[in-house]
Amino acid sequence: MRNHGLAAWHRVMAEGNPPDELAKILADEAVFHSPVVHTPQVGKDKVIAYLAAAGQVLGAPGGHANFRYVRELVDGHEACLEFIAEIDGIAINGIDLISFDRDWLIRDFKVMVRPLKAIGKLRELMAAELEKK
Amino acid sequence: MRNHGLAAWHRVMAEGNPPDELAKILADEAVFHSPVVHTPQVGKDKVIAYLAAAGQVLGAPGGHANFRYVRELVDGHEACLEFIAEIDGIAINGIDLISFDRDWLIRDFKVMVRPLKAIGKLRELMAAELEKK
Numbered sequence: 001m002r003n004h005g006l007a008a009w010h011r012v013m014a015e016g017n018p019p020d021e022l023a024k025i026l027a028d029e030a031v032f033h034s035p036v037v038h039t040p041q042v043g044k045d046k047v048i049a050y051l052a053a054a055g056q057v058l059g060a061p062g063g064h065a066n067f068r069y070v071r072e073l074v075d076g077h078e079a080c081l082e083f084i085a086e087i088d089g090i091a092i093n094g095i096d097l098i099s100f101d102r103d104w105l106i107r108d109f110k111v112m113v114r115p116l117k118a119i120g121k122l123r124e125l126m127a128a129e130l131e132k133k
Numbered sequence: 134m135r136n137h138g139l140a141a142w143h144r145v146m147a148e149g150n151p152p153d154e155l156a157k158i159l160a161d162e163a164v165f166h167s168p169v170v171h172t173p174q175v176g177k178d179k180v181i182a183y184l185a186a187a188g189q190v191l192g193a194p195g196g197h198a199n200f201r202y203v204r205e206l207v208d209g210h211e212a213c214l215e216f217i218a219e220i221d222g223i224a225i226n227g228i229d230l231i232s233f234d235r236d237w238l239i240r241d242f243k244v245m246v247r248p249l250k251a252i253g254k255l256r257e258l259m260a261a262e263l264e265k266k
Contacts, residue, residue, distance in 0.1 A: 033226075033247070034247070034248070035247045035248065035249070036247070036248055036249045037248050037249075038224055038226075038247075038248045038250070038251075071211070071230075072208075073206045073207075073208035073211050073212070073213050074206075074208055075205075075206035075207055075208055078204070078206050079206070080206050080213040080228070080230070082230065091171055093166075093171075093245075094245065095213070095228060095230065095245060097204075097213070097215065097228070110247075111247075112226075112227065112228060112245035112246065112247045113245065113247075114166070114167070114168045114169070114171075114243075114244075114245045114246075115167070115168065115169055115170050115171045116168070116169045116170075116252055116256070117171070118171075119249055119252065123249070
């Protein structure tokens with residue numbers, strides 16, 4: 001089974017996660033799980049805020065952080081996309097663990113990052129980006 | 134394609150990752166990537182040391198840390214296994230990202246953990262466990 005949601009995600013990601021484009025590929029009841037905080041962020045608007053901020057911090061593939069996906073596992077309506085990036089000389093390695101609903105909209109988006117130093121850096125940059133709103 | 138390595142991993146994991154059993158399912162040139170440190174640990178002996186220590190810290194499924202897998206993505210020779218656990222009241226959520234070689238031996242094992250508090254806890258416990266050797 002082809003995962004139809006993944007192509008849409010890659011297209012929006014390539015544009016740097018603009019909020020109006022994110023709105024088209026997220027389910028209304030979407031949930032975001034940050035690498036830093038335990039509590040899930042529930043609802044489309046919150047997920048848009050986080051993914052748009054991540055787009056600003058990490059940039060589009062090929063952007064300032066040299067963000068790029070290096071491995072992709074697809075299993076039905078689930079996908080695990082491994083990425084690498086580098087910010088201020090700190091190597092970042094992480095995954096986007098994405099669940100799509102029956103209409104191929106994103107209903108659950110979980111991010112994990114390694115190593116520890118990279119999480120500290122991302123937390124700092126994401127907090128600054130989210131405070132701009 | 135059925136992933137033949139995964140059943141072997143689950144069997145060894147259920148026993149708490151005994152080193153002699155790990156040795157049977159790891160490739161000689163296996164590599165381990167910790168959630169904490171950037172530098173990969175290269176070679177079967179090092180990978181055994183880390184996975185055996187993780188087995189002690191997190192325990193077998195159903196053990197003291199209530200470790201259990203909650204999601205499994207399988208794509209050819211790659212697998213992403215999401216787990217949850219709880220240690221000293223701290224909720225741990227993570228993934229084992231495993232690559233198998235053509236003989237279904239584990240050649241690359243990467244762990245990522247969230248949230249930040251859980252990584253701190255795991256780092257502390259893993260360091261204590263590895264120092265016992």
